[in-house]
Amino acid sequence: MTIARMHIVDAHTAGTYHVVSRCVRRAWLCGRDPVTGSDFSHRKRWIEERIVALAAQFAVAVYAYAVMSNHVHLVVRTDPESTQQWNAETVLRRWFAVSPCKHDNSETLQQRIDVGVGNETQIAEYRSRLGSLSWFMRALNESIARAANAEDGCKGRFWEGRFRCQALLDDSAVLSAMTYVDLNPLRARVVDTPEAAQNVSFRHRFDAIKRTQARDLPLLPIVGSGPSCGVSEVEYLKLVDETGRMIRGDKPGAIDRSLPSIVRRLGLSESAWLRQVQGTLSRYRRVIGRVESFIDKAAELQQRWLQGLAFARRLKATPASV
Structure with missing residues (x-):
């Protein structure tokens, strides 16, 4: 059953969301086109700068972003109040x-x-x-589309319809979505390490820690005003790094497969954590969270079921020793 976005994104209360916008036909309109050889990589910087500029004006905090060759990921928190x-x-x-x-x-x-x-x-x-997520994404996508079309001397769509949005219902969901976003270039085999990626929030956090050598700063938004995610910046960098090492399929057994203690403090086993991160788009649809969060959200929407609930139940049942 189709659920209107207004039921997923409350226009009047704060919420955290994973958002994805794809270029039309998933064409490489922000990278090097493998067919034509045309290189539009400079547009990634346009998008990154626009995200930062808009977050400074909207009541929207950006926790993670990844600007890829044919799509953009964001983890944001809105605070319309x-x-x-x-x-x-x-x-x-x-x-x-x-x-x-x-x-x-x-x-x-x-x-x-x-x-x-x-x-x-x-x-x-x-x-x-x-205070609106929709207006934030409109201001982002429309300005980039206009600039790209002007550069190409053409008209028409740049983005593939409306953005996709998933509500993040708890800290575990927020951190797993952030990890998923920050590891996008690694999974796409664009880079070998997360910090080597350009136009990704992980690089921003990595460089900031490297400059200041600060180890206990709370994990706050990259830009905008919002609450801490309950872990430190260094803990999050370790979490992403170890998760990326485990996801890499070409190095089986080469790196210690134990995740930082933060995963267990989130109430998940190492196996369940990885499956949640990897299933961000494939296993969930409108919301991401623990079983209890799913049930509460379904009741709020007067639904008996939301896609991803069965997956969340399987994760909860995963033994901690796995």
Whole structure:
């Protein structure tokens, strides 16, 4: 049964989501096309910079991202309630930064803000948009599509319809989705180590830790304001590294197969953790989480069942010694 996205993404309350946007026909529109040889890799940087710029304006925190040659992954947390704390001028300034006029300068921008401050209906609309996942993805995808089409001298779709979205119901789901996203280049055999990947959030976290040598910082969003995921930055880097070593099929038994203690603290065995990470897109559909989280979400949606529940039950039953 089809469930409307508004039931998965609550426009009025905070939530964390795994989001995927694919290029039309999954063409390599952000990389080197293996058929034509054309190289559009520079567009990955466009997307990465746009993600960071938008998160600074929206009430959306970005925890992980991976910009691939024909698709983009994001793990984000929306907090629409926080926009209620912004005054009218802040709302207008943020929205005009997201959607600027072509010839705006500091003077004309301030004039637009002064005119708009008294328009409560418009401010309420902008406030709603700045807390919306759909508007965040629209601002991201539309701007990239326009820039790419202008570069190619063509018109038409760049992205394959609407983005795919999965609600992440608990810390285990958030961390497994982040790990899945950060390991995308490794699974695609683009790189040999996670930190070697370009335009991926893991590289950003790795470089930050390398610069500061900080070991106990909480795992916070890459950009934007949001809560910690309950582990430290270093613990997360270790988690991704060890998970990547275990997923690699060309090095059986070459590396210690034990995951960091964080996996057991999440209530999962090593085997269950790997299966959850690898099943992010293939085993789940609209939501990801533990059995109890699935049951609560299904009750909220007045559904008897959600795709992925049986898989979550199998993971829960996986012995810790496996």
